[in-house]
Amino acid sequence: MDDGRQSIPPTEAFAEALSGGLDMERAGLRWLGRKDPRSLIAVRHFAGPESYCLKLDGLRIAHLTDLHVGRVTPLAIQNAAVALTNEAKPDLVVITGDFVCHSQKYLDQLEAIVRGFEAPVIGVLGNHDHWSGAAEVRKALRRGGVEVLDNANTIVTLRHQKLQVLGLDDAYTGHADRERALKGLDPTLPTLGLSHIAEEADRLWPHGVGLVLSGHTHAGQITLARLHELAIGHLAGHKYVHGLYGTRALRTDPGGAVYVGAGIGAAVIPFRLGDRGKRELAIFELGMAPGSLDEHHVEQAPLKGRAPRPSLTAKRHAAVHKKHAKRAKKPAG
Numbered sequence: 486m487d488d489g490r491q492s493i494p495p496t497e498a499f500a501e502a503l504s505g506g507l508d509m510e511r512a513g514l515r516w517l518g519r520k521d522p523r524s525l526i527a528v529r530h531f532a533g534p535e536s537y538c539l540k541l542d543g544l545r546i547a548h549l550t551d552l553h554v555g556r557v558t559p560l561a562i563q564n565a566a567v568a569l570t571n572e573a574k575p576d577l578v579v580i581t582g583d584f585v586c587h588s589q590k591y592l593d594q595l596e597a598i599v600r601g602f603e604a605p606v607i608g609v610l611g612n613h614d615h616w617s618g619a620a621e622v623r624k625a626l627r628r629g630g631v632e633v634l635d636n637a638n639t640i641v642t643l644r645h646q647k648l649q650v651l652g653l654d655d656a657y658t659g660h661a662d663r664e665r666a667l668k669g670l671d672p673t674l675p676t677l678g679l680s681h682i683a684e685e686a687d688r689l690w691p692h693g694v695g696l697v698l699s700g701h702t703h704a705g706q707i708t709l710a711r712l713h714e715l716a717i718g719h720l721a722g723h724k725y726v727h728g729l730y731g732t733r734a735l736r737t738d739p740g741g742a743v744y745v746g747a748g749i750g751a752a753v754i755p756f757r758l759g760d761r762g763k764r765e766l767a768i769f770e771l772g773m774a775p776g777s778l779d780e781h782h783v784e785q786a787p788l789k790g791r792a793p794r795p796s797l798t799a800k801r802h803a804a805v806h807k808k809h810a811k812r813a814k815k816p817a818g
């Protein structure tokens with residue numbers, strides 16, 4: 486048994502229960518195989534925070550998340566995501582974790598996929614990357630040209646404009662270290678945050694991180710009858726389920742915005758139903774004011790949410806180390 490399954494988030498457990506497991510996975514993949522992969526991905530456009538307008542002039546950021554390269558997401562969909570991203574001509578691509586599913590079997594494929602992006606790529610890891618082997622996932626990403634930020638920040642110069650990017654490691658498995666990530670941050674520069682878990686944004690906004698991009702929830706994958714809000718919000722305890730939350734307006738008190746991407750892939754079942762659950766590439770025009778372009782939706786009110794107990798996060802952290810030790814014991818090949 487793949488012990489990754491023992492720790493799957495309630496969101497995925499819910500989806501799996503709803504689907505009926507492996508038979509539905511096969512049926513889903515057959516159905517996906519008959520579709521034009523480009524038609525399965527929504528390309529959504531948003532302006533950046535108002536505060537960036539004073540400092541940036543039209544930087545285009547492409548945000549993807551939860552590629553989950555592996556058995557459950559056809560390669561044609563991964564390739565379509567790369568092609569759509571390149572067609573949008575972004576200055577920078579950012580990917581917010583869960584590059585793989587439950588194993589290291591598809592790392593060569595991951596490397597080839599990320600190498601396909603024409604713009605520079607910055608990423609952070611997610612819970613599935615830690616379960617599968619963070620060191621190996623990082624290596625594959627770096628071979629493919631991705632800069633991986635593990636609780637760190639960096640400054641990129643894009644078309645003669647400086648953008649600061651802060652990347653938190655995965656908070657779900659207890660690997661996020663905010664203090665380390667904030668160290669040396671230049672408060673005079675516009676800062677974009679990356680975090681697999683969206684709720685981390687609440688504690689980044691007071692440090693001037695005006696926009697945080699995230700993933701993890703897959704928008705619930707099945708969003709008919711607001712099922713995603715039940716599964717991701719009420720059962721899994723997320724405040725932020727899909728799309729924009731917070732504020733992009735200029736404020737005097739510390740505030741900011743967070744975007745939860747619906748993701749490209751899946752780790753358990755391939756199905757996605759409903760507009761919000763559609764696979765997604767989000768394009769952010771930094772330097773454009775909110776309201777200046779036609780957006781899919783505006784900032785939403787957060788759900789009530791329920792933060793995980795520190796003991797639960799510690800348990801998840803320990804589970805990652807247990808898996809690592811188990812892999813290290815396995816004979817090579």
Ligand SMILES: [Fe+2]
Pocket residue numbers: 551553583611613701702703752
């Ligand atoms: Fe994921």
